[in-house]
Each structure stands twice: as structure tokens, then as C-alpha cells.
Amino acid sequence: KLIRKGLLTLDYASTSARANAAIVLAACQMHGAGQLEHATTNPEVSERIRLAGLLGNDELRLQDIEVLDLEDLQMTLIRKGLLTLDGASTSARADAAIVFAACQMHGGGQLEHATNPEVRERIRLALRGGDRFDEKLRWQDLEVIDLEDLKLGQIFRLGVRTLAEDITQLRQNTKLSLALAGEGLGAKGCKTLFEAMAQLKQITDLSLDLKRNKLGFEGGIVLSEGIAQLKQITKLNLNLKRNSLGADGGKAVAEAIAQLKQITDLSLDLTDNKLSAEGSKAVSEGIAQLKQITELSLNLTNNHLGDEGSKAVSEGIAQLKQITDLSLDLTNNHLGFEGGQAVSEAIAQLKQITKLNLNLGDNHLGDKGGQAVFEAIAQLKQITDLSLDLGYNGLGAELKQFDLKQFDLISNWLGDMGGQAVFEGIAQLKQITKLSLRLGRNKLGFEGSKAVSEGIAQLKQITDLSLDLGFNGLGADGGQAVSEGIAQLKQITDLSLTLTNNNLGDEGSKAVAEAIAQLKQITDLSLDLGFNRLGADGGQAVSEGIAQLKQITKLSLNLKDNKLSAEGGKAVSEGIAQLKHITNLSECPGGHTLADFHSMSL
Incomplete structure (x- = not known):
């Protein structure tokens, strides 16, 4: 003292x-x-x-x-930065413990001080490549864990403290989902991953996201060897987007998948992998061997397939006689008319299909290619759910008389004649209850919008409608025509109406608002009137229409860039404030919240 x-x-x-x-x-x-x-x-x-x-x-x-243990004292000081590795004990245990402590403080940058290679590997795995780990974890804890379990723990993002129980659970699971996008695995990392996964003998449902991992051709080979071992798999979701696999890498992956004889549900994303026609042919041959498959999602976007590649893919898919659910994305592959024709012929053979999602956007199909697609779909008599995207294909007005539930014709320059042709087909779908139509940027004008109105007005069973007519130059008259059709759908409960940038003006917006006000069953409304030259009068009209929807619970309203003025904005706000049952409100004018509108009504 x-x-x-x-x-x-x-x-x-x-x-x-x-x-x-x-x-x-x-x-x-x-x-x-x-x-x-x-x-x-x-x-x-x-x-x-x-x-x-x-x-x-x-x-x-x-x-x-x-x-106190001398080595624990040293670890404490290293953690606090009061002692450097130069002062560490030379004993094996102290070396491991002190290096571990230093790594916890500084990341993985001190591993060169670990003398024993196994010590170095254990610490590296525990620190997950340099990230700080649990400060309370001691070397003694790490020392007793099996090295293979540590590897599994690192790959599957498991905590070291609960590793034993987590590994046990993992080995018993039948379902596994791994999100490793953008991890930079490369071929070496991919090999480590599949070596670990080979231990999981119970897995039957695997979802593996490996997009943007710089796998290249070598990674594709390693990946194929790993996949081929998963003989018990029945469901596989494999995302290999943007990995520069090339034709040979794609071929290796396809050959491996062809060996999975138990699989019934496959989702394969090979977007942007430079497959070319040669690679797509290999993929096609692999998929064609999966005779037992019932569900297939295949994404080959941006792979330079050309008409030859698309023919190969089509021939492969046409052999899948058990398939009922198909999603095929061939966007931006330079298919041309012949490629579109080949796809159509294959689709037409899938008589048993009930659900189809087909994306052929940006492929220069032309009106003849588009017509071929529609004629093929018309032959699918069992289909109940269809999503079709033919954007940027220069289809013209050659579209008519086919059944569909979701139809995307954005930027196909249909014109008023094309609008007429499409809706001659739509009007025949008397039984339809749910419809999604995307017709933005097609120069429909007044005549086309009138056709839209007349076609939709005949769908008396519909309860859920999503209609996109943005950027079509409708004008006030076109807005009036669309409104007349909408007003007849008395049974509708869900409506999404996009009329962005159509020069509706106050008169057109008034017509739309009056039509919507007549839909007394509606509970969910999304209305987009942005860029339509609405003034104060237009805002007042929208307000009066919305205020009558007493039963509505969900509202999304876009009135951006319309010069409503303070008076028009206030009118809209007062209209919304009268909706006593609303619980979900978005895209409000003036930045108001739901609470603001409730307070306005008091």
C-alpha cells in the first residue's frame, strides 16, 4: 500500500x-x-x-x-492490443491460442504466425476467411471440433459455438437452400463446396444460387462432377447466371443433370453464359433425357443461340411428355422468324401442359413469328395459366384468337389495328376470372383503346384485372373509351389500372374516376394517372370518384407530374380521408401518410 x-x-x-x-x-x-x-x-x-x-x-x-493461466493472460492482452505476437509463448498450445486471439482482433491477417498447418486451418475456418468472429470463443473450444465439420460450418454459414448440433441437423435434412451469389468461388471454391455437399446423403430438394462466381469452363467441369453425385435429388434449383461457362462448361453441366434419374422438378438458369448454338444443343440433349420430369424452368437469356440453338432447345423440350408446368426464357437470343417457328412447333406438342410461362422478348420474331407462337398456344387445350412476353419483336397487328391469362405485349407497336386483333381474342375468354394485360408503348390511340374497352367489358366472370395501357396516346377520348369498359365490370374486387402518360387531361381523368366509382365490390385499387396533364379539376374528379369506394381497404394512387395545384391536391386528400376501412395506402399525393388522412376525417 x-x-x-x-x-x-x-x-x-x-x-x-x-x-x-x-x-x-x-x-x-x-x-x-x-x-x-x-x-x-x-x-x-x-x-x-x-x-x-x-x-x-x-x-x-x-x-x-x-x-490465472499464463496463456489466458497473454490472449487477453493481445485482444486488447497491449501485447504483440512477438511476445508470445513458444509452446504449441500458447502459439495456437495467442494467434487465435490476434486473429479475432485483427481478422485473419496473423495466420502466418501459426506454426502448425492444422492450427492455421482451424483458425482460418473459424474466422471465415478474415471476418471477426465470436470474441468469447477460445482456442480450447475450436480445438475439439472435427476439421471436416469446421469446413462444413464455413460453407453453410454455421456458428462454431453450435456447430455440433447444427451439423447433426444438416446431415438429417432432406431440403437445403444455399445462396452463394457473388462469392467469387471460382473452380477451387466450387470443388470445396461439392466435397462438403457429398456428405449430405439425405438431401432430395436442393436450391443452389451460384450466379456471378467466376466459375468459367473449369468451374463448370467441377460443378458437373459435383452434381452427378447427387443421385437422390428429386428437385433441383440451380442458378448459374453470369459465370462465363461457355459451350463446353454448359455441356458439362447438362451432361451431369442428365444423370439425375430421380428428378421431377428442375429450375436451371444459364443466363448470360456465352453458350452459343453449340452449348444450347448440349443443354437440349441433357434435358431431353429427363423423361420423368413434370416441372421445368429453363432460362437461357442472352446466350447467342440464334435460330439453330433455339431449334435444338425446342427439340429437347418437345420430348418431355410428362411435363405439365413449363417456364422457358429465351430473351435476346436472335431467334428470328425461324427460331420462333421452331419454338412454336415444340410448344404445340406439349398437349398435357396446364401452365406455361414463355418469354421470347427481343428476338426479332416479326409478325409471322408471333403468329406462329399464338397458333401453337391455341392448341394447348389443357392450359389454365399462361404468361406470355413477346416484347420488342415487331409483331404488328397479326395477333388474334388465343386463350391467355397473362399477356405482355409491351413495346410491340401494335397500333389501333393490333389492339383490335388482340381483343377479338380476349373477348372469347368468357370463363376467365383473373387477367393481366401489359400493352404499354403500343400506339393504341383512341381506336385501339376502344377495342380494349369492348373486349374487357365482355369478361363477366372477372374479379381480378391488371391492365397497363401506359404511353399509348389515348387522349381524353381514349380515356373515356377505356372507362366505359371498366365500368361494366361490376363484380371486380381487385383492379390495377396504369394509364401513365396518355394526355388524358381533366376530361379523361374525370371519365376514369366516374367509371371506378361504379365498382362497388372493389377492395384493392392501384391507379396510375401520372403525366396526364391533370389540373385542379382533374384532382377534384379523382377525389369524388375515390370517395365513393367506401369498402376499399388497399389503395395505391400515383398522380405525379400533373400540376394539380394545392387545391387539387387538397381535394384528393379529402377524398382519401373518407375511406374509413383503408389499412394499406401507398403513393399518396403530397407525401401524406395513412394517419394524416385519418386525422383529416375527424
Whole structure:
């Protein structure tokens, strides 16, 4: 105590080992570690005092220090940055423990100080390639975990503290989903991944997202070897988007998948992999062997297939006689008329299909290619769910008389004649209850919009309608025509109506609002009237229409860039405020919240 207070010097210290150590400890605590020359000749005492002095706890006694593990003291100091690896013990255990502590503090950058390769590997795995880990995890904890389990833990993002139970659970699971997009695995990382997965013998349902992993051709080969081992798989979702597999890499993957004889449900995304016609032919041959498959989702977007590649893919799919659910995306592949014709002929053979999602956007099909597609779909008598995207194909007006539930014709420049042709077909769907039509940017004009109106008005069973007529130059008259059709859908409960940038003006918006006001069953409304030159009168009309929808619970309203003025904005707000049952509101004018509108009504 006197030495702590500076009233006694070390020259007067007792010569007994305990007293000597205690007094030096006191001096170290007061002055730092600079008094060790007065310590006993026992090196461990000196080391303990030195370490305790660095900690600098004024209340710490030698008795406390004596019972602490020397290596734990070192780890504590390294964690706090008060001790460097140069001062570490040379014992094997201390080396591992201290390096582990340093890695926890600094990331994985201290591994060069670990002498034992297994020590280095254990620490690397625990730190997951350099990220800080659990500060409370000790080397003793890590030391007893199986090295293979540590590898599994790193790959599957498991915590080291609960690793034993997590691994047990993992090995018993039948379903596994891994999201490893953009991890930079490369061929080497992919090999490690599948070596780990080979241990999971119970997995039958696998979802693996490996997009943007720089796999290349070599990674494709490694991947194929790994997939071929998964003999028990019945459902596979494999995303290999943007991996530069090339024709040979794509071929390897397809050959591996062809070996999965138990699979019935396959989703394969090979978007942007430079497959070319050669690679697509290999993919086709692999898929054609999956005779038992009932559900297939195949995405080959942007792979330079050309008409030859599309023919190969089509021939492969046409052989899948058990398939009932098909999603095929061949966007941006330069198919041309002949490619479109080939796809159509294949689709027409799938007589048993009930659900089809077909995306042939940006393929220069032309009106003849488009017509071929529609004629093929017309032959699918069992189909109940159809999503069709033929955007950017220059189809013209050659579209007519086919059944569909979701139809995307955005940017096909249909014109008013094309609008007429499409809706001659739509009007025949008397039984339809749900319809999604995307007809944006097609220059429909007044005549085309009138055709839209007349076609939709005949769908007496429909309860859910999504209609996109944005950027079509409808004008006030076109808005009036669409409104007349909408107003007849008395049974509708869900409506999404997009009329963006159509020069409706106040008159056109008034017609739309009056039509919507007649839909007394509606509970969910999304209305987009942005960029339509609405003024205060238009805002007032929208307000009066919305205010009559007393039963509505969900509203999305877009009136951006319309010069409503403060008066028009206020009118809209007052209209919304009258909707007492609304629980979900978005895209409000003036940045108001649902609470704001509720308060306005009080």
C-alpha cells in the first residue's frame, strides 16, 4: 500500500519470494511494467507480473494473478492490443491460442504466425476467411471440433459455438437452400463446396444460387462432377447466371443433370453464359433425357443461340411428355422468324401442359413469328395459366384468337389495328376470372383503346384485372373509351389500372374516376394517372370518384407530374380521408401518410 502511495521504495522490499513479487506487482501497477528488474528470479512470476502490469488494474493482487493461466493472460492482452505476437509463448498450445486471439482482433491477417498447418486451418475456418468472429470463443473450444465439420460450418454459414448440433441437423435434412451469389468461388471454391455437399446423403430438394462466381469452363467441369453425385435429388434449383461457362462448361453441366434419374422438378438458369448454338444443343440433349420430369424452368437469356440453338432447345423440350408446368426464357437470343417457328412447333406438342410461362422478348420474331407462337398456344387445350412476353419483336397487328391469362405485349407497336386483333381474342375468354394485360408503348390511340374497352367489358366472370395501357396516346377520348369498359365490370374486387402518360387531361381523368366509382365490390385499387396533364379539376374528379369506394381497404394512387395545384391536391386528400376501412395506402399525393388522412376525417 505504501509503495502504491509512493511512500516506500523497492529498496526496502522484503527478500521473500512472495513479498518481493507482491511489491513489484504494486510498483508495476503504479508505474506500468518498468519495475521488473526488482522481481524475484522466478521467470514465471516475472512474466505474470509483467502481464498484470500491462493490464493496469490497481486493485489486482498477486494472489489473483497466481491462479490465472499464463496463456489466458497473454490472449487477453493481445485482444486488447497491449501485447504483440512477438511476445508470445513458444509452446504449441500458447502459439495456437495467442494467434487465435490476434486473429479475432485483427481478422485473419496473423495466420502466418501459426506454426502448425492444422492450427492455421482451424483458425482460418473459424474466422471465415478474415471476418471477426465470436470474441468469447477460445482456442480450447475450436480445438475439439472435427476439421471436416469446421469446413462444413464455413460453407453453410454455421456458428462454431453450435456447430455440433447444427451439423447433426444438416446431415438429417432432406431440403437445403444455399445462396452463394457473388462469392467469387471460382473452380477451387466450387470443388470445396461439392466435397462438403457429398456428405449430405439425405438431401432430395436442393436450391443452389451460384450466379456471378467466376466459375468459367473449369468451374463448370467441377460443378458437373459435383452434381452427378447427387443421385437422390428429386428437385433441383440451380442458378448459374453470369459465370462465363461457355459451350463446353454448359455441356458439362447438362451432361451431369442428365444423370439425375430421380428428378421431377428442375429450375436451371444459364443466363448470360456465352453458350452459343453449340452449348444450347448440349443443354437440349441433357434435358431431353429427363423423361420423368413434370416441372421445368429453363432460362437461357442472352446466350447467342440464334435460330439453330433455339431449334435444338425446342427439340429437347418437345420430348418431355410428362411435363405439365413449363417456364422457358429465351430473351435476346436472335431467334428470328425461324427460331420462333421452331419454338412454336415444340410448344404445340406439349398437349398435357396446364401452365406455361414463355418469354421470347427481343428476338426479332416479326409478325409471322408471333403468329406462329399464338397458333401453337391455341392448341394447348389443357392450359389454365399462361404468361406470355413477346416484347420488342415487331409483331404488328397479326395477333388474334388465343386463350391467355397473362399477356405482355409491351413495346410491340401494335397500333389501333393490333389492339383490335388482340381483343377479338380476349373477348372469347368468357370463363376467365383473373387477367393481366401489359400493352404499354403500343400506339393504341383512341381506336385501339376502344377495342380494349369492348373486349374487357365482355369478361363477366372477372374479379381480378391488371391492365397497363401506359404511353399509348389515348387522349381524353381514349380515356373515356377505356372507362366505359371498366365500368361494366361490376363484380371486380381487385383492379390495377396504369394509364401513365396518355394526355388524358381533366376530361379523361374525370371519365376514369366516374367509371371506378361504379365498382362497388372493389377492395384493392392501384391507379396510375401520372403525366396526364391533370389540373385542379382533374384532382377534384379523382377525389369524388375515390370517395365513393367506401369498402376499399388497399389503395395505391400515383398522380405525379400533373400540376394539380394545392387545391387539387387538397381535394384528393379529402377524398382519401373518407375511406374509413383503408389499412394499406401507398403513393399518396403530397407525401401524406395513412394517419394524416385519418386525422383529416375527424
